[in-house]
Amino acid sequence: MAVLADVIVGRPGSTDESGGGGDGAAAFVFGPEIDAVAKVVEFASVTDEILDRWRTPGSNSGAQWEERFGLDRYTPLVERVIEDVLEAAQTSRVDHAVLVSSNSAVTKKASALVRCADTVSISPLGYAGAASVGVAWRMPGSSRAGREHPGPLGCRWRGRNSSPGDRPDRSRSSTSPGYRATRGGSTGLLPDLSDVEGSAGPGAPPRRPEPDRVSGPAAARSGRWKFALSGSRCEKCGFVHLPPVRVCKDCGVVDRMAVESLAGHSGSVATYTVDRLAYSPAPPVVDAVVDFDDGGRFTFEVADADPSALSVGARVETVFRRLNTADGVHNYFWKVRVQ
């Protein structure tokens, strides 16, 4: 007997978590041909070495390179292995083909990639690691995924259509300490990412690098700005600069600035955006350019943001928050909140 089993845990909002990955197991018994439900006619294999998927032992979830790169590399392999196996079996067509891949760009193109088959199916529960090929295997004719595989091949799986009691406890994995540390967001609450508006395709968080660690000396030099939101008001013309500067942007005078804190002040939104591509512990990033009532303009991240509550002219106030954490260093600064 050969048993294939795997559990796929994705990061919150990832393809693996939101339907592209699944947990499953399949078992095959090998024996005399007379008892067999299926017989291997021919086989072929082709391999290549690329960085497409990786997961270190003990980590909560796996990671994936940009899918189109994998698609580019897997496509010729698929074409070649089909050619090889058809040649070995001395045929040019098959009734049904099963294609499994850790790369969802490949499975999305299953029919186009396997043109020698009348029908092509993929794993009914998404990528299931080592179990994928087992759970995807179906007898000819049973092309629709059922709740449980009828399984003359001894294959059982529970997928997304299982009853609630059977459903893998994904909420547990997504609130494990490892995630809590990086997902705190500005409110300390765990955002429900299942309905995050406009992430790039269903369940695919943007692939962006995490922010740089704050520089200790730079933060120390700008302490009054960073922690008290202190800008500089030109003593000659009154222009307010955020962050503080030495040369007046308006009149050009040098080193005639008065420190002025705008912490707790209110202002109006000059413009705003929802950045669905940027890294944030609480995506998506909502930013607003704010004009303070007493002068001064700065671009802030919006805390506790509901993009639909924003408009040009909306009233906001400043709040002190954590923007992100990098290398174990919390980056505290100011955001604004709609009043």
Next chain:
Amino acid sequence: MSSRGIRDRVAVVAMGCTPFGEHWDRSADDLVVEATEELYANNPRISRDDVDAYWLATLGSGQSGLTLSKPPLALDYKPVTRVENYCASGSEAFRNACYAVASGAYDRVMAVGVEKLKDSGFSGLLRGGDPPADGTAAELSLTAPAAFSLLDPAYCARYGVDPSDFRQAMTHIAWKNHHNGALNSKAQFRSEVSKEKIESAPLVAGRLGVFDCSGVSDGAACA
């Protein structure tokens, strides 16, 4: 203050350019060689020895003049100046190459731009190498599409433009760009896209959808 132009003092005598796209199989070095080889192939009267100096533009696909001189073009005793100026880096190399000829310092120089963005595995443009900072610069945390998308609500509010009219204008621009791209054998995207598809595309930032934002690409060009 004065500014004197250099009109009619410099001519472009040869050019080369790679196709733009996801060139998984080619490195930045390959792209540089491909662009310059096309230049020489199309202009047999010009040889490598005729080029006295180089200006190289790259945002994040190399550092210093070595990006050009060391492996890809194997240049000896030819100065290479690397310039970086965000999306205007290529124009900046071109401009400075023009000034080098206009000044009389050189008879013939080459401007080369190269970018290999697809190797990072990240979405969108990465600046890379931001200087260590106090972590307060909002502009640096916003992606480029988001920074540009800020103009939409502000423009509509200031000039009283109906947001749906503004969206239509942006759609027309994306539609026109794809129409032009379909005619260009070196363009990354070579198919026309319907206005309906542009308007229903997934959003990247603000009201900018994927067709409103430039694709991330690999390529090189020289003149």
